[in-house]
Amino acid sequence: MSVRTDGGRQSRVAGRVAVVTGAARGVGELMARRLAARGARVALLGLEPDRLREVAADIGGDTAHWTVDVTDAEAMERVAGEVRDRFGQVDIVVANAGVATGGPFTDSDTAAWNRVLQVNLMGSATTARAFLPALLDSRGYLLQVASLAAITPSPMMSAYCASKSGVEAFAHCLRAEVGYKGVGVGVAYLSWTDTDMVRGADENEVMRDLRAGLPWPANRTYPLAPAVERLVDGVERRSSHVYGQWWLRGMQAVRGVLPSVIGLAGQREMRRAEPRLAASGPPRGLVGAGGAADEAARRESTG
Template sequence: MRGTRGMKVTKGGSAGRLDGQVAVVTGAARGVGELLARKLSARGAKVALVGLEADELKAVAGRLHTECAHWYADVTDDAAMARVAREAGERFGRVDIVVANAGVAAGGPVDGSDPDAWRRVIEVNLIGGAVTARAFLPALRRSHGYFLQIASLAAIVPAPMMSAYCASKSGAEAFAHCLRAEVAHQGVRVGVGYLSWTDTDMVRGADRETVLRELRQRLPWPANRTYPPGPAVDRIVAGIERRAPHVYAQWWLRGTQPVRGYLPGVIARGAGRELRRFGPRLAEMGQGLVGAGGAADEAARGRRAAGGAHGA
Protein backbone atom coordinates (compact mmCIF):
# COMPACT_ATOMS: atom_id res chain seq x y z
CA MET A 1 0.00 0.00 0.00
CA ARG A 2 2.92 2.23 -0.70
CA GLY A 3 2.06 5.74 -1.90
CA THR A 4 3.23 6.73 -5.38
CA ARG A 5 5.16 9.95 -5.50
CA GLY A 6 4.74 12.84 -7.86
CA MET A 7 5.94 16.40 -7.35
CA LYS A 8 4.03 19.06 -9.25
CA VAL A 9 4.15 22.81 -9.48
CA THR A 10 1.01 24.90 -9.45
CA LYS A 11 -0.56 25.09 -12.90
CA GLY A 12 -2.57 28.09 -13.90
CA GLY A 13 -3.86 29.09 -10.49
CA SER A 14 -2.79 31.28 -7.62
CA ALA A 15 -1.99 29.83 -4.22
CA GLY A 16 -4.99 29.75 -1.95
CA ARG A 17 -5.63 29.76 1.76
CA LEU A 18 -4.55 26.10 1.90
CA ASP A 19 -1.14 26.73 0.35
CA GLY A 20 1.36 24.22 1.72
CA GLN A 21 -1.10 22.33 3.90
CA VAL A 22 -1.50 18.58 3.52
CA ALA A 23 -4.97 17.14 2.98
CA VAL A 24 -6.00 13.48 3.02
CA VAL A 25 -9.15 12.53 1.10
CA THR A 26 -10.66 9.05 1.29
CA GLY A 27 -12.91 7.77 -1.47
CA ALA A 28 -10.85 9.94 -3.81
CA ALA A 29 -11.07 7.85 -6.99
CA ARG A 30 -14.33 9.36 -8.22
CA GLY A 31 -17.29 11.59 -7.46
CA VAL A 32 -17.16 14.12 -4.65
CA GLY A 33 -13.82 12.80 -3.41
CA GLU A 34 -12.12 13.20 -6.78
CA LEU A 35 -13.45 16.71 -7.33
CA LEU A 36 -12.64 17.70 -3.75
CA ALA A 37 -9.04 16.55 -4.21
CA ARG A 38 -8.73 18.67 -7.37
CA LYS A 39 -10.21 21.77 -5.74
CA LEU A 40 -8.05 21.42 -2.62
CA SER A 41 -5.02 21.08 -4.85
CA ALA A 42 -6.06 24.17 -6.83
CA ARG A 43 -6.03 26.11 -3.55
CA GLY A 44 -2.48 25.05 -2.82
CA ALA A 45 -2.90 21.95 -0.65
CA LYS A 46 -0.74 18.89 -1.10
CA VAL A 47 -3.08 15.91 -1.36
CA ALA A 48 -2.96 12.28 -0.24
CA LEU A 49 -5.55 10.22 -2.11
CA VAL A 50 -6.99 7.05 -0.58
CA GLY A 51 -9.32 4.59 -2.26
CA LEU A 52 -9.97 1.15 -3.73
CA GLU A 53 -9.45 1.90 -7.45
CA ALA A 54 -5.73 2.04 -8.12
CA ASP A 55 -5.89 3.08 -11.77
CA GLU A 56 -8.46 5.80 -11.07
CA LEU A 57 -6.42 7.12 -8.14
CA LYS A 58 -3.35 7.33 -10.37
CA ALA A 59 -5.39 9.23 -12.98
CA VAL A 60 -6.69 11.66 -10.35
CA ALA A 61 -3.15 12.24 -9.09
CA GLY A 62 -2.13 13.16 -12.63
CA ARG A 63 -4.76 15.91 -12.71
CA LEU A 64 -3.72 17.63 -9.48
CA HIS A 65 -1.86 20.94 -9.38
CA THR A 66 0.37 20.25 -6.40
CA GLU A 67 2.50 17.56 -4.81
CA CYS A 68 0.43 14.42 -4.29
CA ALA A 69 0.53 10.71 -3.57
CA HIS A 70 -2.04 7.92 -3.58
CA TRP A 71 -2.70 4.81 -1.55
CA TYR A 72 -4.86 1.77 -2.25
CA ALA A 73 -6.55 1.01 1.08
CA ASP A 74 -9.86 -0.08 2.58
CA VAL A 75 -10.99 2.51 5.12
CA THR A 76 -12.47 -0.24 7.32
CA ASP A 77 -9.05 -1.91 7.72
CA ASP A 78 -7.36 -0.57 10.86
CA ALA A 79 -3.91 -1.85 9.93
CA ALA A 80 -4.11 -0.53 6.37
CA MET A 81 -5.23 2.93 7.47
CA ALA A 82 -2.58 3.09 10.20
CA ARG A 83 -0.02 2.32 7.50
CA VAL A 84 -1.42 5.03 5.22
CA ALA A 85 -1.27 7.56 8.06
CA ARG A 86 2.33 6.64 8.84
CA GLU A 87 3.44 6.71 5.20
CA ALA A 88 1.58 9.93 4.44
CA GLY A 89 3.31 11.55 7.40
CA GLU A 90 6.68 10.34 6.13
CA ARG A 91 5.87 11.43 2.59
CA PHE A 92 4.67 14.95 3.36
CA GLY A 93 6.08 15.64 6.82
CA ARG A 94 2.69 16.54 8.29
CA VAL A 95 -1.08 16.16 7.87
CA ASP A 96 -3.36 19.18 8.38
CA ILE A 97 -6.73 18.09 6.97
CA VAL A 98 -8.44 14.70 6.78
CA VAL A 99 -11.73 14.28 4.90
CA ALA A 100 -13.54 11.01 5.62
CA ASN A 101 -15.45 10.91 2.35
CA ALA A 102 -15.43 7.21 1.39
CA GLY A 103 -18.96 5.84 1.17
CA VAL A 104 -21.19 3.23 -0.42
CA ALA A 105 -24.96 2.83 -0.63
CA ALA A 106 -27.60 0.16 -1.06
CA GLY A 107 -31.35 0.60 -1.46
CA GLY A 108 -34.48 -1.42 -0.90
CA PRO A 109 -36.66 -2.66 1.96
CA VAL A 110 -34.99 -4.14 5.04
CA ASP A 111 -37.12 -7.26 4.68
CA GLY A 112 -35.37 -9.37 2.09
CA SER A 113 -32.29 -7.17 1.86
CA ASP A 114 -28.85 -8.65 1.28
CA PRO A 115 -27.36 -8.79 4.79
CA ASP A 116 -23.79 -8.52 3.50
CA ALA A 117 -24.52 -5.39 1.44
CA TRP A 118 -26.53 -3.83 4.29
CA ARG A 119 -23.69 -4.48 6.74
CA ARG A 120 -21.07 -3.19 4.31
CA VAL A 121 -22.79 0.19 4.06
CA ILE A 122 -22.50 0.54 7.84
CA GLU A 123 -18.90 -0.64 7.81
CA VAL A 124 -17.68 1.78 5.14
CA ASN A 125 -19.72 4.87 5.99
CA LEU A 126 -19.61 4.71 9.78
CA ILE A 127 -16.80 2.41 10.88
CA GLY A 128 -14.61 3.59 8.01
CA GLY A 129 -14.88 7.16 9.21
CA ALA A 130 -13.95 6.16 12.74
CA VAL A 131 -11.01 4.06 11.54
CA THR A 132 -9.80 6.99 9.44
CA ALA A 133 -10.05 9.37 12.37
CA ARG A 134 -8.25 7.00 14.72
CA ALA A 135 -5.40 6.51 12.27
CA PHE A 136 -4.82 10.22 11.64
CA LEU A 137 -5.56 11.76 15.04
CA PRO A 138 -1.91 11.71 16.17
CA ALA A 139 -0.92 13.71 13.09
CA LEU A 140 -3.85 16.09 13.47
CA ARG A 141 -2.96 16.73 17.10
CA ARG A 142 0.56 17.66 16.06
CA SER A 143 -0.66 20.06 13.37
CA HIS A 144 -3.75 21.33 15.26
CA GLY A 145 -5.60 20.15 12.19
CA TYR A 146 -9.12 19.52 10.98
CA PHE A 147 -11.13 16.34 10.49
CA LEU A 148 -14.21 16.53 8.26
CA GLN A 149 -16.69 13.67 8.31
CA ILE A 150 -18.86 13.63 5.20
CA ALA A 151 -22.43 12.85 6.24
CA SER A 152 -25.57 13.50 4.22
CA LEU A 153 -29.12 14.73 4.19
CA ALA A 154 -29.69 11.06 5.05
CA ALA A 155 -28.38 11.80 8.56
CA ILE A 156 -31.25 14.24 9.04
CA VAL A 157 -34.08 12.67 7.03
CA PRO A 158 -34.96 8.98 7.70
CA ALA A 159 -35.83 7.94 4.15
CA PRO A 160 -37.61 4.62 3.47
CA MET A 161 -35.74 2.14 1.26
CA MET A 162 -32.45 3.61 2.51
CA SER A 163 -32.20 2.19 6.03
CA ALA A 164 -28.54 1.19 5.89
CA TYR A 165 -27.43 4.46 4.33
CA CYS A 166 -29.47 6.62 6.70
CA ALA A 167 -28.31 4.63 9.74
CA SER A 168 -24.69 4.85 8.64
CA LYS A 169 -24.79 8.59 7.98
CA SER A 170 -26.68 9.32 11.21
CA GLY A 171 -24.03 7.32 13.03
CA ALA A 172 -21.22 9.11 11.22
CA GLU A 173 -22.74 12.47 12.17
CA ALA A 174 -23.03 11.45 15.82
CA PHE A 175 -19.50 10.07 15.79
CA ALA A 176 -18.11 13.36 14.52
CA HIS A 177 -19.99 15.35 17.17
CA CYS A 178 -18.60 13.07 19.88
CA LEU A 179 -15.10 13.32 18.46
CA ARG A 180 -15.30 17.11 18.35
CA ALA A 181 -15.93 17.20 22.09
CA GLU A 182 -13.11 14.77 22.79
CA VAL A 183 -10.34 16.49 20.84
CA ALA A 184 -11.18 20.20 21.01
CA HIS A 185 -8.87 20.72 23.97
CA GLN A 186 -6.06 19.13 21.93
CA GLY A 187 -6.38 21.75 19.21
CA VAL A 188 -8.11 19.51 16.66
CA ARG A 189 -11.27 20.79 15.02
CA VAL A 190 -13.97 18.46 13.70
CA GLY A 191 -16.68 19.17 11.17
CA VAL A 192 -19.65 17.39 9.61
CA GLY A 193 -20.39 17.84 5.92
CA TYR A 194 -23.96 17.49 4.63
CA LEU A 195 -24.85 16.83 1.00
CA SER A 196 -28.19 16.33 -0.65
CA TRP A 197 -28.59 14.35 -3.90
CA THR A 198 -25.45 15.21 -5.86
CA ASP A 199 -24.76 14.09 -9.41
CA THR A 200 -22.28 11.27 -8.76
CA ASP A 201 -21.95 7.62 -9.77
CA MET A 202 -23.62 6.64 -6.49
CA VAL A 203 -26.75 8.72 -7.10
CA ARG A 204 -26.91 7.71 -10.75
CA GLY A 205 -26.60 4.07 -9.68
CA ALA A 206 -29.44 4.47 -7.19
CA ASP A 207 -31.56 6.09 -9.88
CA ARG A 208 -31.35 2.92 -11.94
CA GLU A 209 -33.75 1.47 -9.36
CA THR A 210 -37.05 2.90 -10.56
CA VAL A 211 -38.62 2.73 -7.09
CA LEU A 212 -35.82 4.81 -5.56
CA ARG A 213 -35.91 7.27 -8.44
CA GLU A 214 -39.66 7.76 -8.23
CA LEU A 215 -39.61 8.11 -4.45
CA ARG A 216 -36.96 10.81 -4.71
CA GLN A 217 -38.82 12.65 -7.45
CA ARG A 218 -41.90 12.79 -5.23
CA LEU A 219 -40.06 14.48 -2.39
CA PRO A 220 -40.92 18.15 -1.81
CA TRP A 221 -38.71 20.79 -3.42
CA PRO A 222 -35.79 21.30 -3.04
CA ALA A 223 -35.06 17.78 -1.76
CA ASN A 224 -36.27 16.22 -5.02
CA ARG A 225 -33.51 17.74 -7.15
CA THR A 226 -30.13 16.33 -8.15
CA TYR A 227 -27.45 18.98 -7.73
CA PRO A 228 -24.26 19.50 -9.76
CA PRO A 229 -21.12 18.53 -7.83
CA GLY A 230 -19.10 21.67 -8.60
CA PRO A 231 -20.92 24.21 -6.40
CA ALA A 232 -21.41 21.56 -3.69
CA VAL A 233 -17.70 20.84 -3.49
CA ASP A 234 -16.89 24.56 -3.55
CA ARG A 235 -18.97 24.91 -0.40
CA ILE A 236 -17.14 21.99 1.20
CA VAL A 237 -13.77 23.51 0.39
CA ALA A 238 -14.88 26.84 1.87
CA GLY A 239 -15.93 24.98 5.02
CA ILE A 240 -12.53 23.30 5.20
CA GLU A 241 -10.79 26.65 4.89
CA ARG A 242 -12.88 27.96 7.83
CA ARG A 243 -12.46 24.70 9.82
CA ALA A 244 -16.25 24.86 10.14
CA PRO A 245 -18.15 22.57 12.55
CA HIS A 246 -20.98 22.21 9.99
CA VAL A 247 -20.59 22.37 6.22
CA TYR A 248 -23.67 22.46 3.98
CA ALA A 249 -23.01 21.56 0.35
CA GLN A 250 -26.43 22.87 -0.72
CA TRP A 251 -27.66 26.17 0.70
CA TRP A 252 -31.03 24.90 1.97
CA LEU A 253 -29.69 22.01 4.07
CA ARG A 254 -28.99 24.33 7.00
CA GLY A 255 -32.74 24.95 7.28
CA THR A 256 -33.47 21.26 7.89
CA GLN A 257 -31.68 21.27 11.25
CA PRO A 258 -34.34 23.12 13.30
CA VAL A 259 -37.14 20.83 12.07
CA ARG A 260 -35.35 17.48 12.00
CA GLY A 261 -37.17 16.25 15.12
CA TYR A 262 -40.50 16.42 13.30
CA LEU A 263 -39.38 14.70 10.11
CA PRO A 264 -39.62 11.00 11.11
CA GLY A 265 -43.34 11.27 11.86
CA VAL A 266 -44.08 13.29 8.75
CA ILE A 267 -42.15 10.90 6.52
CA ALA A 268 -43.71 7.79 8.07
CA ARG A 269 -47.20 9.07 7.34
CA GLY A 270 -46.42 9.85 3.72
CA ALA A 271 -44.27 6.78 3.06
CA GLY A 272 -47.01 4.28 3.80
CA ARG A 273 -49.16 5.74 1.06
CA GLU A 274 -46.31 5.79 -1.44
CA LEU A 275 -45.05 2.28 -0.72
CA ARG A 276 -48.48 0.72 -1.07
CA ARG A 277 -48.51 2.14 -4.57
CA PHE A 278 -45.32 0.30 -5.51
CA GLY A 279 -46.62 -3.05 -4.24
CA PRO A 280 -44.76 -6.06 -5.67
CA ARG A 281 -42.14 -3.84 -7.34
CA LEU A 282 -40.43 -3.55 -3.96
CA ALA A 283 -39.50 -7.24 -3.98
CA GLU A 284 -37.90 -6.84 -7.40
CA MET A 285 -35.37 -4.24 -6.30
CA GLY A 286 -31.66 -5.02 -6.50
CA GLN A 287 -29.93 -5.92 -3.28
CA GLY A 288 -26.27 -5.04 -3.87
CA LEU A 289 -24.26 -1.86 -3.53
CA VAL A 290 -25.12 0.79 -6.10
CA GLY A 291 -22.96 2.68 -8.58
CA ALA A 292 -19.40 2.29 -9.80
CA GLY A 293 -18.00 2.86 -6.32
CA GLY A 294 -20.15 0.05 -4.97
CA ALA A 295 -18.92 -2.22 -7.74
CA ALA A 296 -15.32 -1.31 -6.90
CA ASP A 297 -15.89 -2.11 -3.24
CA GLU A 298 -17.41 -5.49 -4.08
CA ALA A 299 -14.54 -6.26 -6.44
CA ALA A 300 -11.95 -5.35 -3.81
CA ARG A 301 -13.61 -7.59 -1.25
CA GLY A 302 -13.66 -10.37 -3.82
CA ARG A 303 -9.93 -10.00 -4.39
CA ARG A 304 -9.25 -10.11 -0.67
CA ALA A 305 -11.36 -13.23 -0.30
CA ALA A 306 -9.42 -14.83 -3.15
CA GLY A 307 -6.04 -14.06 -1.64
CA GLY A 308 -5.66 -10.49 -0.46
CA ALA A 309 -5.62 -7.01 -1.89
CA HIS A 310 -2.58 -5.63 -3.68
CA GLY A 311 -1.26 -2.15 -3.03
CA ALA A 312 -0.95 0.45 -5.71
Protein backbone atom coordinates in the same frame (compact mmCIF):
# COMPACT_ATOMS: atom_id res chain seq x y z
CA MET B 1 -0.60 26.81 -9.60
CA SER B 2 -2.80 29.53 -8.14
CA VAL B 3 -3.28 29.43 -4.39
CA ARG B 4 -5.61 32.40 -4.16
CA THR B 5 -9.34 32.41 -3.65
CA ASP B 6 -11.79 34.36 -5.80
CA GLY B 7 -11.48 37.20 -3.29
CA GLY B 8 -7.77 37.55 -4.06
CA ARG B 9 -6.47 36.46 -0.66
CA GLN B 10 -4.15 33.53 -0.21
CA SER B 11 -5.94 30.29 0.57
CA ARG B 12 -5.63 29.05 4.14
CA VAL B 13 -5.02 25.52 2.84
CA ALA B 14 -2.01 26.55 0.75
CA GLY B 15 0.96 24.41 1.73
CA ARG B 16 -1.15 22.23 4.01
CA VAL B 17 -1.31 18.45 3.65
CA ALA B 18 -4.82 17.14 2.98
CA VAL B 19 -5.84 13.48 3.07
CA VAL B 20 -9.01 12.57 1.17
CA THR B 21 -10.61 9.12 1.38
CA GLY B 22 -12.81 7.82 -1.41
CA ALA B 23 -10.73 9.99 -3.72
CA ALA B 24 -11.00 7.91 -6.90
CA ARG B 25 -14.27 9.47 -8.03
CA GLY B 26 -17.19 11.71 -7.16
CA VAL B 27 -17.07 14.03 -4.17
CA GLY B 28 -13.68 12.75 -3.02
CA GLU B 29 -11.99 13.19 -6.39
CA LEU B 30 -13.27 16.73 -6.84
CA MET B 31 -12.46 17.63 -3.24
CA ALA B 32 -8.86 16.55 -3.87
CA ARG B 33 -8.71 18.56 -7.09
CA ARG B 34 -10.16 21.70 -5.50
CA LEU B 35 -7.93 21.49 -2.44
CA ALA B 36 -4.89 21.09 -4.70
CA ALA B 37 -6.03 24.05 -6.80
CA ARG B 38 -5.94 26.14 -3.63
CA GLY B 39 -2.38 25.07 -2.94
CA ALA B 40 -2.77 22.02 -0.71
CA ARG B 41 -0.55 18.97 -0.99
CA VAL B 42 -2.90 16.05 -1.35
CA ALA B 43 -2.88 12.37 -0.40
CA LEU B 44 -5.51 10.36 -2.28
CA LEU B 45 -6.87 7.22 -0.60
CA GLY B 46 -9.24 4.75 -2.24
CA LEU B 47 -9.83 1.30 -3.66
CA GLU B 48 -9.24 1.89 -7.39
CA PRO B 49 -5.48 2.04 -8.06
CA ASP B 50 -5.75 2.91 -11.75
CA ARG B 51 -8.17 5.77 -11.18
CA LEU B 52 -6.19 7.06 -8.20
CA ARG B 53 -3.04 7.02 -10.30
CA GLU B 54 -4.77 8.94 -13.09
CA VAL B 55 -6.25 11.52 -10.73
CA ALA B 56 -2.91 12.03 -8.97
CA ALA B 57 -1.09 12.43 -12.28
CA ASP B 58 -3.70 14.89 -13.53
CA ILE B 59 -3.53 16.99 -10.37
CA GLY B 60 0.26 16.96 -10.48
CA GLY B 61 2.34 18.92 -8.01
CA ASP B 62 2.98 17.36 -4.63
CA THR B 63 0.28 14.68 -4.85
CA ALA B 64 0.46 11.00 -3.89
CA HIS B 65 -1.99 8.11 -3.71
CA TRP B 66 -2.55 4.94 -1.70
CA THR B 67 -4.84 1.99 -2.40
CA VAL B 68 -6.45 1.05 0.90
CA ASP B 69 -9.74 -0.13 2.36
CA VAL B 70 -10.87 2.29 5.08
CA THR B 71 -12.35 -0.61 7.07
CA ASP B 72 -8.95 -2.28 7.40
CA ALA B 73 -7.58 -0.80 10.63
CA GLU B 74 -4.09 -2.26 10.25
CA ALA B 75 -3.75 -1.04 6.66
CA MET B 76 -5.04 2.42 7.57
CA GLU B 77 -2.53 2.73 10.41
CA ARG B 78 0.23 1.78 7.99
CA VAL B 79 -0.95 4.26 5.35
CA ALA B 80 -1.28 7.04 7.93
CA GLY B 81 2.37 6.48 8.82
CA GLU B 82 3.40 6.44 5.18
CA VAL B 83 1.50 9.65 4.43
CA ARG B 84 3.19 11.35 7.35
CA ASP B 85 6.60 10.08 6.26
CA ARG B 86 5.95 11.23 2.69
CA PHE B 87 4.69 14.73 3.52
CA GLY B 88 6.08 15.36 6.99
CA GLN B 89 2.70 16.25 8.47
CA VAL B 90 -1.06 15.94 8.06
CA ASP B 91 -3.21 19.06 8.47
CA ILE B 92 -6.57 18.11 6.94
CA VAL B 93 -8.45 14.84 6.70
CA VAL B 94 -11.64 14.51 4.64
CA ALA B 95 -13.42 11.31 5.64
CA ASN B 96 -15.47 10.90 2.50
CA ALA B 97 -15.35 7.20 1.55
CA GLY B 98 -18.85 5.78 1.31
CA VAL B 99 -21.09 3.23 -0.38
CA ALA B 100 -24.84 2.73 -0.59
CA THR B 101 -27.54 0.19 -1.16
CA GLY B 102 -31.31 0.46 -1.28
CA GLY B 103 -34.58 -1.38 -0.95
CA PRO B 104 -36.86 -2.55 1.85
CA PHE B 105 -34.95 -3.74 4.91
CA THR B 106 -36.91 -6.99 5.17
CA ASP B 107 -35.81 -8.00 1.66
CA SER B 108 -32.37 -6.42 1.79
CA ASP B 109 -29.12 -7.99 0.67
CA THR B 110 -27.61 -8.64 4.11
CA ALA B 111 -23.99 -8.49 2.96
CA ALA B 112 -24.52 -5.19 1.12
CA TRP B 113 -26.53 -3.71 4.02
CA ASN B 114 -23.79 -4.57 6.49
CA ARG B 115 -21.08 -3.29 4.16
CA VAL B 116 -22.68 0.16 4.04
CA LEU B 117 -22.34 0.47 7.82
CA GLN B 118 -18.84 -0.99 7.76
CA VAL B 119 -17.56 1.53 5.19
CA ASN B 120 -19.56 4.63 6.05
CA LEU B 121 -19.53 4.40 9.84
CA MET B 122 -16.74 2.08 10.93
CA GLY B 123 -14.51 3.18 8.04
CA SER B 124 -14.88 6.80 9.13
CA ALA B 125 -13.99 5.92 12.71
CA THR B 126 -11.00 3.90 11.48
CA THR B 127 -9.88 6.87 9.38
CA ALA B 128 -10.11 9.20 12.38
CA ARG B 129 -8.29 6.75 14.63
CA ALA B 130 -5.44 6.38 12.13
CA PHE B 131 -4.92 10.08 11.43
CA LEU B 132 -5.80 11.77 14.73
CA PRO B 133 -2.25 11.51 16.12
CA ALA B 134 -0.99 13.56 13.18
CA LEU B 135 -3.89 16.01 13.42
CA LEU B 136 -3.21 16.49 17.12
CA ASP B 137 0.40 17.37 16.29
CA SER B 138 -0.62 19.85 13.59
CA ARG B 139 -3.74 21.15 15.38
CA GLY B 140 -5.47 20.21 12.17
CA TYR B 141 -9.01 19.70 10.91
CA LEU B 142 -11.17 16.67 10.16
CA LEU B 143 -14.18 16.98 7.86
CA GLN B 144 -16.63 14.09 8.12
CA VAL B 145 -18.86 13.84 5.05
CA ALA B 146 -22.40 13.00 6.16
CA SER B 147 -25.61 13.58 4.22
CA LEU B 148 -29.17 14.81 4.23
CA ALA B 149 -29.75 11.17 5.21
CA ALA B 150 -28.37 12.03 8.65
CA ILE B 151 -31.14 14.61 9.10
CA THR B 152 -34.04 12.99 7.27
CA PRO B 153 -34.91 9.28 7.62
CA SER B 154 -36.08 7.69 4.41
CA PRO B 155 -37.72 4.36 3.55
CA MET B 156 -35.67 2.13 1.24
CA MET B 157 -32.46 3.68 2.61
CA SER B 158 -32.17 2.19 6.11
CA ALA B 159 -28.48 1.26 5.87
CA TYR B 160 -27.39 4.58 4.39
CA CYS B 161 -29.47 6.67 6.80
CA ALA B 162 -28.23 4.66 9.79
CA SER B 163 -24.60 5.01 8.71
CA LYS B 164 -24.79 8.73 8.02
CA SER B 165 -26.67 9.43 11.25
CA GLY B 166 -23.95 7.48 12.98
CA VAL B 167 -21.04 9.41 11.49
CA GLU B 168 -22.76 12.71 12.23
CA ALA B 169 -23.07 11.74 15.90
CA PHE B 170 -19.52 10.39 15.92
CA ALA B 171 -18.13 13.67 14.56
CA HIS B 172 -20.07 15.74 17.09
CA CYS B 173 -18.69 13.59 19.92
CA LEU B 174 -15.17 13.81 18.52
CA ARG B 175 -15.36 17.61 18.26
CA ALA B 176 -16.00 17.85 21.99
CA GLU B 177 -13.18 15.43 22.78
CA VAL B 178 -10.39 16.98 20.70
CA GLY B 179 -11.43 20.59 20.20
CA TYR B 180 -9.65 21.84 23.30
CA LYS B 181 -6.48 20.26 21.91
CA GLY B 182 -6.70 22.44 18.82
CA VAL B 183 -8.24 19.96 16.37
CA GLY B 184 -11.31 21.14 14.49
CA VAL B 185 -14.01 18.67 13.47
CA GLY B 186 -16.70 19.45 10.92
CA VAL B 187 -19.68 17.64 9.43
CA ALA B 188 -20.56 18.10 5.76
CA TYR B 189 -24.13 17.61 4.57
CA LEU B 190 -25.04 16.85 0.96
CA SER B 191 -28.39 16.28 -0.68
CA TRP B 192 -28.76 14.24 -3.87
CA THR B 193 -25.64 15.26 -5.79
CA ASP B 194 -24.62 14.20 -9.28
CA THR B 195 -22.22 11.35 -8.53
CA ASP B 196 -21.85 7.74 -9.63
CA MET B 197 -23.57 6.68 -6.41
CA VAL B 198 -26.71 8.73 -7.06
CA ARG B 199 -26.80 7.75 -10.73
CA GLY B 200 -26.46 4.11 -9.68
CA ALA B 201 -29.35 4.43 -7.23
CA ASP B 202 -31.48 5.99 -9.97
CA GLU B 203 -31.03 2.90 -12.11
CA ASN B 204 -33.67 1.27 -9.90
CA GLU B 205 -37.00 2.50 -11.26
CA VAL B 206 -38.91 2.26 -7.98
CA MET B 207 -36.27 4.13 -6.00
CA ARG B 208 -36.01 6.76 -8.73
CA ASP B 209 -39.76 7.35 -8.72
CA LEU B 210 -39.94 7.50 -4.92
CA ARG B 211 -37.22 10.14 -4.91
CA ALA B 212 -38.97 12.13 -7.61
CA GLY B 213 -42.04 12.21 -5.38
CA LEU B 214 -40.20 13.94 -2.54
CA PRO B 215 -41.13 17.58 -1.87
CA TRP B 216 -38.99 20.33 -3.40
CA PRO B 217 -36.08 20.94 -2.98
CA ALA B 218 -35.21 17.39 -1.90
CA ASN B 219 -36.50 15.84 -5.12
CA ARG B 220 -33.84 17.07 -7.51
CA THR B 221 -30.23 16.15 -8.24
CA TYR B 222 -27.73 18.94 -7.69
CA PRO B 223 -24.51 19.57 -9.66
CA LEU B 224 -21.34 18.32 -8.04
CA ALA B 225 -18.98 21.27 -8.52
CA PRO B 226 -20.86 23.96 -6.53
CA ALA B 227 -21.46 21.52 -3.68
CA VAL B 228 -17.77 20.63 -3.46
CA GLU B 229 -16.77 24.31 -3.59
CA ARG B 230 -18.89 24.90 -0.51
CA LEU B 231 -17.24 21.95 1.22
CA VAL B 232 -13.76 23.24 0.40
CA ASP B 233 -14.75 26.69 1.68
CA GLY B 234 -15.81 24.94 4.88
CA VAL B 235 -12.41 23.27 5.15
CA GLU B 236 -10.73 26.66 4.83
CA ARG B 237 -12.94 28.08 7.61
CA ARG B 238 -12.58 24.92 9.74
CA SER B 239 -16.36 24.98 9.98
CA SER B 240 -18.31 22.80 12.41
CA HIS B 241 -21.10 22.39 9.86
CA VAL B 242 -20.81 22.65 6.07
CA TYR B 243 -23.77 22.49 3.68
CA GLY B 244 -23.30 21.42 0.08
CA GLN B 245 -26.68 22.88 -0.90
CA TRP B 246 -27.94 26.19 0.49
CA TRP B 247 -31.27 24.90 1.83
CA LEU B 248 -29.82 22.10 3.96
CA ARG B 249 -28.98 24.53 6.77
CA GLY B 250 -32.69 25.16 7.23
CA MET B 251 -33.37 21.45 7.64
CA GLN B 252 -31.60 21.51 10.99
CA ALA B 253 -34.39 23.62 12.47
CA VAL B 254 -37.13 21.12 11.57
CA ARG B 255 -35.32 17.82 11.93
CA GLY B 256 -37.10 17.02 15.18
CA VAL B 257 -40.48 16.63 13.46
CA LEU B 258 -39.25 14.84 10.34
CA PRO B 259 -39.32 11.25 11.65
CA SER B 260 -43.03 11.51 12.49
CA VAL B 261 -43.93 13.19 9.20
CA ILE B 262 -41.90 10.77 7.10
CA GLY B 263 -43.14 7.82 9.14
CA LEU B 264 -46.68 8.62 8.04
CA ALA B 265 -46.01 9.77 4.48
CA GLY B 266 -43.55 6.94 3.90
CA GLN B 267 -46.16 4.30 4.72
CA ARG B 268 -48.41 5.68 2.01
CA GLU B 269 -45.64 5.70 -0.58
CA MET B 270 -44.44 2.21 0.32
CA ARG B 271 -47.98 0.86 0.03
CA ARG B 272 -48.17 2.27 -3.49
CA ALA B 273 -44.74 0.92 -4.40
CA GLU B 274 -45.26 -2.58 -2.99
CA PRO B 275 -46.69 -4.20 -6.17
CA ARG B 276 -43.81 -2.86 -8.26
CA LEU B 277 -41.26 -4.00 -5.71
CA ALA B 278 -42.79 -7.46 -5.68
CA ALA B 279 -42.68 -7.62 -9.49
CA SER B 280 -39.12 -6.37 -9.89
CA GLY B 281 -37.52 -7.88 -6.82
CA PRO B 282 -35.40 -5.99 -4.29
CA PRO B 283 -32.16 -4.27 -5.35
CA ARG B 284 -29.03 -6.32 -4.75
CA GLY B 285 -25.48 -5.28 -3.99
CA LEU B 286 -24.00 -1.82 -3.70
CA VAL B 287 -25.02 0.91 -6.12
CA GLY B 288 -22.90 2.80 -8.63
CA ALA B 289 -19.37 2.42 -9.95
CA GLY B 290 -17.87 3.02 -6.52
CA GLY B 291 -19.99 0.23 -5.08
CA ALA B 292 -18.88 -2.09 -7.87
CA ALA B 293 -15.25 -1.19 -7.13
CA ASP B 294 -15.75 -1.99 -3.45
CA GLU B 295 -17.25 -5.39 -4.26
CA ALA B 296 -14.47 -6.16 -6.74
CA ALA B 297 -11.76 -5.25 -4.23
CA ARG B 298 -13.29 -7.52 -1.59
CA ARG B 299 -13.55 -10.41 -4.06
CA GLU B 300 -9.90 -9.96 -4.96
CA SER B 301 -8.81 -9.81 -1.32
CA THR B 302 -10.59 -13.08 -0.51
CA GLY B 303 -9.13 -14.87 -3.52
